[in-house]
Amino acid sequence: MKEKVKIVILGGGYAGLLTAVTLQNKVHAKRADITLINKQDYHYLTTKIHESAAGALNPELIHLPISDLIDTERIHLVKDVVLKIDLMKKEVILKKCSERYDYLVAAIGGAPRTFNIPGLKENGHFIFDFEGTERLREQIKNQFIKYNADQDESRLTFVIGGAGFTGIEFLFEFLEQIPKMCKKYGIEEEKVKVICAESATTLLNGYDSRMAQDAWKSMQKLKCKVLGGLAISSCSKKEVLFSDGKTVKTNTIIWAGGIKGNPILENLGFPMLDGRVIVNEYLEVEGHKEIYILGDASVIFSPEGEPYPPSAQIALQQGQYCGKNIALKVYGQPIKPFNYIYRGAVMSLGRKNATGVVYGNYINGKLASFIKYVIEMRYYYMLGGLRMLAKEMKRERLIIKNHSKDTIPKN
Numbered sequence: 001m002k003e004k005v006k007i008v009i010l011g012g013g014y015a016g017l018l019t020a021v022t023l024q025n026k027v028h029a030k031r032a033d034i035t036l037i038n039k040q041d042y043h044y045l046t047t048k049i050h051e052s053a054a055g056a057l058n059p060e061l062i063h064l065p066i067s068d069l070i071d072t073e074r075i076h077l078v079k080d081v082v083l084k085i086d087l088m089k090k091e092v093i094l095k096k097c098s099e100r101y102d103y104l105v106a107a108i109g110g111a112p113r114t115f116n117i118p119g120l121k122e123n124g125h126f127i128f129d130f131e132g133t134e135r136l137r138e139q140i141k142n143q144f145i146k147y148n149a150d151q152d153e154s155r156l157t158f159v160i161g162g163a164g165f166t167g168i169e170f171l172f173e174f175l176e177q178i179p180k181m182c183k184k185y186g187i188e189e190e191k192v193k194v195i196c197a198e199s200a201t202t203l204l205n206g207y208d209s210r211m212a213q214d215a216w217k218s219m220q221k222l223k224c225k226v227l228g229g230l231a232i233s234s235c236s237k238k239e240v241l242f243s244d245g246k247t248v249k250t251n252t253i254i255w256a257g258g259i260k261g262n263p264i265l266e267n268l269g270f271p272m273l274d275g276r277v278i279v280n281e282y283l284e285v286e287g288h289k290e291i292y293i294l295g296d297a298s299v300i301f302s303p304e305g306e307p308y309p310p311s312a313q314i315a316l317q318q319g320q321y322c323g324k325n326i327a328l329k330v331y332g333q334p335i336k337p338f339n340y341i342y343r344g345a346v347m348s349l350g351r352k353n354a355t356g357v358v359y360g361n362y363i364n365g366k367l368a369s370f371i372k373y374v375i376e377m378r379y380y381y382m383l384g385g386l387r388m389l390a391k392e393m394k395r396e397r398l399i400i401k402n403h404s405k406d407t408i409p410k411n
């Protein structure tokens, strides 16, 4: 009888979770022990965290216990923080213990890219993970409440750094919530100022130009200042300094300036690009066929040699591929290279508007918004078929019925 293979997956985000559920279906329990390690015992829908940050979505809707999504009889779930990887011992060092591996899947996401802007790390709010966006929502709410007590106008000035995909999606959600917040706290809407600064002079580089045009047109109608070609040079708790030398007083700096790789994977001698590990066509690290790096922690290249921007779409396809690939290796079968299929991108421009290109077809408005919803629902199907989809839709209905869809209490 063959010895059991020990498979360790780091990260319960899109890539890690898809690897886990694929493996649980493809490898018999007699052949492998599978461990999934994640900082939290819940999974969150990263593609929607900007909505809950803005108060547009009840956070419960994007917060899912991992044990509801995997077969805990098959997968050993460990809630712990990964500290480092010991390549020699084939061991992962966690805060509370360590785990030996035969195959390691590092799907631990990235980290916010701050470009070493002084004061940003300490004072910025990052649209990056669930906990951070929870803090941001509280911060925004508190500014409205505290303004009523001290009339400090800088409380109602919000600066967003970065008008990329995430920055734009957040901007629209946030601006839609402002009238509701003002009504709730009895503040005139004109008092609230939102400034979005983007160092580039063009929007959404790397995406279809029609998406950028739609976003730009819709932004013209918004009650906010969008400053193109202007970078944030530094910030403190109370002020932002821009690259043109001007300052703005604010208590809330929201950073959406992109992500870099995960620091845990630095200094392991792996080939890197912007802190992300360059993997081969099998998503393995060159020279370490037992180590896969997936999702935002890694980088893959288009046939033209351009690095693909990190996305959930890549992470999900990689997770499924990696699960299948390890299963093939366990059973001694030949493996095939990873073939990324780009299906398009849809960007929300508020609750009922979006823009995107799907399978080469340009869509916008309510249709695009609906397609985005379908893409989100498809994720549940990928995780656990129709049963998971029905379960999650039911859960969603219950949360909305018992609480509310957003987090701004009605008057």
Ligand SMILES: Cc1cc2nc3c(=O)[nH]c(=O)nc-3n(C[C@H](O)[C@H](O)[C@H](O)COP(=O)(O)OP(=O)(O)OC[C@H]3O[C@@H](n4cnc5c(N)ncnc54)[C@H](O)[C@@H]3O)c2cc1C
Pocket (backbone or CB within 6 Å): 010, 011, 012, 013, 014, 015, 016, 037, 038, 039, 040, 043, 044, 046, 047, 048, 049, 050, 080, 081, 082, 083, 107, 108, 109, 110, 127, 128, 166, 169, 264, 294, 295, 296, 297, 310, 311, 312, 313, 314, 315, 346, 347
């Ligand atoms: C607001 C927003 C909107 C987006 N919209 C889209 C979109 O519409 N379409 C799209 O394709 N992409 C979108 N993206 C990008 C997409 O969400 C990411 O590319 C995707 O989440 C990457 O998946 P991942 O599994 O690599 O990492 P993640 O989803 O970040 O998961 C990483 C997991 O690892 C855990 N972890 C990290 N470090 C440790 C550690 N040291 N120890 C233990 N656990 C750890 C984390 O807690 C997390 O659970 C969006 C991103 C954001 C922020």
